[in-house]
Amino acid sequence: EVQLQESGPGLVKPSQSLSLTCSVTGYSITSNYWGWIRKFPGNKMEWMGYISYSGSTSYNPSLKSRISITRDTSKNQFFLQLNSVTTEDTATYYCARCWRYWGQGVMVTVSS
Amino acid sequence: DVVLTQTPPTLSATIGQSVSISCRSSQSLLHSNGNTYLNWLLQRPGQPPQLLIYLVSRLESGVPNRFSGSGSGTDFTLKISGVEAEDLGVYYCVQSTHAPWTFGGGTKLELK
Numbered sequence: 236e237v238q239l240q241e242s243g244p245g246l247v248k249p250s251q252s253l254s255l256t257c258s259v260t261g262y263s264i265t266s267n268y269w270g271w272i273r274k275f276p277g278n279k280m281e282w283m284g285y286i287s288y289s290g291s292t293s294y295n296p297s298l299k300s301r302i303s304i305t306r307d308t309s310k311n312q313f314f315l316q317l318n319s320v321t322t323e324d325t326a327t328y329y330c331a332r333c334w335r336y337w338g339q340g341v342m343v344t345v346s347s
Numbered sequence: 348d349v350v351l352t353q354t355p356p357t358l359s360a361t362i363g364q365s366v367s368i369s370c371r372s373s374q375s376l377l378h379s380n381g382n383t384y385l386n387w388l389l390q391r392p393g394q395p396p397q398l399l400i401y402l403v404s405r406l407e408s409g410v411p412n413r414f415s416g417s418g419s420g421t422d423f424t425l426k427i428s429g430v431e432a433e434d435l436g437v438y439y440c441v442q443s444t445h446a447p448w449t450f451g452g453g454t455k456l457e458l459k
Contacts, residue, residue, distance in 0.1 A: 274390075278437055278452060279450075279453075280396075280439060280441070280450040281450070282441075282447060282448040282450070293446060294447075295448075297447070329395055329396070331395075331396075333443065333448070334386050334398045334443075335398050337396055337397075338395060339395055340395050
């Protein structure tokens with residue numbers, strides 16, 4: 236059974252970096268594509284980016300140079316870093332093997 | 348970016364009623380490889396999104412066959428033939444033909 240689990244702080248201060256980990260079991264991250272998606276208060280969903288089986292990445296241009304997705308294949312984990320956060324980055328963050336397998340999500344609030 | 352317009356934003360239904368959700372794209376979702384990467388997700392309250400339909404009309408394993416998808420090019424439809432209580436939540440169309448991948452605004456299915 237494929238399982239994904241996000242972890243990381245639920246509160247981040249403005250201008251700081253948001254860092255999340257996605258731990259995957261039951262499937263190697265050296266296969267397929269692994270992404271981060273966020274859901275804002277309300278219904279809006281945004282695809283943030285992915286890291287591929289080879290380690291290549293693709294990001295949503297709306298996040299410009301603030302985002303980085305990396306991985307540790309030895310631990311079967313991949314990571315999200317979002318820099319210079321503002322209150323507009325307050326959302327529930329999901330990791331996923333788009334679109335079939337999803338983590339439960341972690342709510343992140345940006346506030347001082 | 349591809350804009351996906353979902354209608355209606357809210358849908359009220361009785362148990363057993365058949366309903367449809369429309370998803371219209373600002374450009375064709377037909378990929379150069381011949382596939383159309385249009386998917387439908389359901390997010391129940393407090394749960395991560397669940398894949399219902401992929402590649403326009405392919406039913407995800409374990410999803411009841413009262414769900415069906417259709418369409419081509421820029422116009423797509425999700426139909427539920429006989430709503431059940433467990434179907435309540437927010438439905439999203441999402442495309443992964445063109446980068447950045449984008450979501451529709453969501454359709455909330457409620458009980459009348």
